[in-house]
Amino acid sequence: MKTRRTALLSIVAVLASTTSTMGQSDPLPSWNDVKSKSAIIEFVERVTDDSNQDYVKPAERIATFDNDGALWSEQPFYFQLAFALDRVKAMAPQYPEWKEKQPFKAALEGDLKTVMAGGKKSLLELIAVTHAGMTTDEFEEIVTDWISTARHPKTGMLYNEMIYQPMLELLIYLRANEFKTFIVSGGGIEFMRPWTETTYGIPPEQVIGSSIKTKFEIRDGKPVIVRLPEIDFIDDNAGKPIGIHSHIGRRPIFAAGNSDGDKEMLEWTTIGRTPSLGVIVHHTDAKREWAYDHDSHIGKLDKALDAAPRQGWIVIDMKNDWKKIYPRSK
Amino acid sequence: MKTRRTALLSIVAVLASTTSTMGQSDPLPSWNDVKSKSAIIEFVERVTDDSNQDYVKPAERIATFDNDGALWSEQPFYFQLAFALDRVKAMAPQYPEWKEKQPFKAALEGDLKTVMAGGKKSLLELIAVTHAGMTTDEFEEIVTDWISTARHPKTGMLYNEMIYQPMLELLIYLRANEFKTFIVSGGGIEFMRPWTETTYGIPPEQVIGSSIKTKFEIRDGKPVIVRLPEIDFIDDNAGKPIGIHSHIGRRPIFAAGNSDGDKEMLEWTTIGRTPSLGVIVHHTDAKREWAYDHDSHIGKLDKALDAAPRQGWIVIDMKNDWKKIYPRSK
Numbered sequence: 119m120k121t122r123r124t125a126l127l128s129i130v131a132v133l134a135s136t137t138s139t140m141g142q143s144d145p146l147p148s149w150n151d152v153k154s155k156s157a158i159i160e161f162v163e164r165v166t167d168d169s170n171q172d173y174v175k176p177a178e179r180i181a182t183f184d185n186d187g188a189l190w191s192e193q194p195f196y197f198q199l200a201f202a203l204d205r206v207k208a209m210a211p212q213y214p215e216w217k218e219k220q221p222f223k224a225a226l227e228g229d230l231k232t233v234m235a236g237g238k239k240s241l242l243e244l245i246a247v248t249h250a251g252m253t254t255d256e257f258e259e260i261v262t263d264w265i266s267t268a269r270h271p272k273t274g275m276l277y278n279e280m281i282y283q284p285m286l287e288l289l290i291y292l293r294a295n296e297f298k299t300f301i302v303s304g305g306g307i308e309f310m311r312p313w314t315e316t317t318y319g320i321p322p323e324q325v326i327g328s329s330i331k332t333k334f335e336i337r338d339g340k341p342v343i344v345r346l347p348e349i350d351f352i353d354d355n356a357g358k359p360i361g362i363h364s365h366i367g368r369r370p371i372f373a374a375g376n377s378d379g380d381k382e383m384l385e386w387t388t389i390g391r392t393p394s395l396g397v398i399v400h401h402t403d404a405k406r407e408w409a410y411d412h413d414s415h416i417g418k419l420d421k422a423l424d425a426a427p428r429q430g431w432i433v434i435d436m437k438n439d440w441k442k443i444y445p446r447s448k
Numbered sequence: 449m450k451t452r453r454t455a456l457l458s459i460v461a462v463l464a465s466t467t468s469t470m471g472q473s474d475p476l477p478s479w480n481d482v483k484s485k486s487a488i489i490e491f492v493e494r495v496t497d498d499s500n501q502d503y504v505k506p507a508e509r510i511a512t513f514d515n516d517g518a519l520w521s522e523q524p525f526y527f528q529l530a531f532a533l534d535r536v537k538a539m540a541p542q543y544p545e546w547k548e549k550q551p552f553k554a555a556l557e558g559d560l561k562t563v564m565a566g567g568k569k570s571l572l573e574l575i576a577v578t579h580a581g582m583t584t585d586e587f588e589e590i591v592t593d594w595i596s597t598a599r600h601p602k603t604g605m606l607y608n609e610m611i612y613q614p615m616l617e618l619l620i621y622l623r624a625n626e627f628k629t630f631i632v633s634g635g636g637i638e639f640m641r642p643w644t645e646t647t648y649g650i651p652p653e654q655v656i657g658s659s660i661k662t663k664f665e666i667r668d669g670k671p672v673i674v675r676l677p678e679i680d681f682i683d684d685n686a687g688k689p690i691g692i693h694s695h696i697g698r699r700p701i702f703a704a705g706n707s708d709g710d711k712e713m714l715e716w717t718t719i720g721r722t723p724s725l726g727v728i729v730h731h732t733d734a735k736r737e738w739a740y741d742h743d744s745h746i747g748k749l750d751k752a753l754d755a756a757p758r759q760g761w762i763v764i765d766m767k768n769d770w771k772k773i774y775p776r777s778k
Contacts, residue, residue: 177651180653254693307694308697311697322697323628323697323698329694332690333686333690334690335686336719340719340720341712341716341719341720343689343690343693343716356664359664359673360662360663360673363584363662364637364659364662365695366652366653367637367641368652368653389671390669390671
């Protein structure tokens, strides 16, 4: 019975998506009628038209998206760092010595400048206590609790409400055209997976990110995977094509990012590869979101922005191209 | 136009698969009517029936399969080793010194005993010259050439003709019931990906395996990923649950293997997890394939076989349970 019902639902879903892409309705309603929007639609129509020489088989329609600054906001600092600081606060009662010990003291006082001054060593110490030492199931529960309760200090929104409505529409539009959408983020793979499916419609097996080492063991007769305080893989810069190759094993034909950390992913997707499309979200909207690029400490967009015209990458001017930022924005 | 046609094809595919699972036709025709077959069918019917307490949503229907000895043969030695030896022979004219240098001398003479006597060091040297030092595109081409021309010394078949017809039917049956099928093999991930989609219907992004390190670079203006002579990850034993967690991010509900290297994958899939099914292919057919288990150097099945009754894992008796071995067998 279920098989039949699911089959029928699949048919409805396929027909619905077909109708919306074939009909007159606008697949990207939160986008102004600007060059970036028409370039994206033109690309999708071209690769899905089997009479076009640029036609691409559905199986090869791989689209990769950065997360921080490309699908959700990343200011005033990466949301995963907010998670780590919240964890330090939640765990502090069990570690009274943190009141006197850096970087925990600074983290507890919200003194990010001191945390950052400690460099990589400080960050690794924070990761070790907040992201390791538990099983993967326990970590998933911690992240799920946090994402459904913690609020952004400036907007007061849940963090996964601070996702970009125009990019959500783009994900849905690509999937309706039989693209397979992946996240390829410098953020932690296990930090994203608990909520990407409900937030973006991207299942855990299509999420690629940075990781720490893990260990399989049988504990009290039950198999567990334990998170270890050691970096395994950094999915940023040249790590992005490596992560894509390791997890997907195909080159994408579409990639979207927003910072220099996405440059190599954009290169891997587009250089010498036809058809392909690279997209950069340029944060130009100080009023509705944030405005930053060349000199930003978070989401620095410098070399990739300079390379965009030469490489034919589409630059999205957030302020002028998007009618609305977040799903709940007016 | 294409979108519409593909949508129609999808509907046809969905209806076809629905019909075959709902109708009277046997989804596993190459299986005798034995306990292993009925246990598999009973499991699939249970997890796909939404009125059953064991119902599992399609997104959670993850099935993982070992490759060597579970989907294709692995005797008299792993087919990837045959590939490596063939590569040494093909490359030998460029390396006259190999005639006097181990392990290459032994490899050229087909003297596996001497190769193996060199242990891990010898194998790594062979991997370094046969699997590294080229771009991923170049390696893909080498593997594609090999798999479409090299023949097994005993059967004379192409290596990817030595796949198990009953397991192929099982893969198709699971997918028709909205399972997502993955390969989780100790074999090289990039050695498998070029041919798993045409051979098993498993796309590259659903193949997990052992890997060597790689490096992204721009070479002559084009982005490439270069294969380095250094092991990155061994997807065997406890590596299998780790690889599954890294690539899929969900626990499977179904796993099939054939050796002790699959024990941890079977544990991760089944222990303390309901519903779930673990399956072991037991090589019992010396006449049509090979017969080996506890004492085999290749595909040793000892502890996992002993654990099977205790863990409720289904053991497939190849000789008695399967009507036919390979697709082209009589």
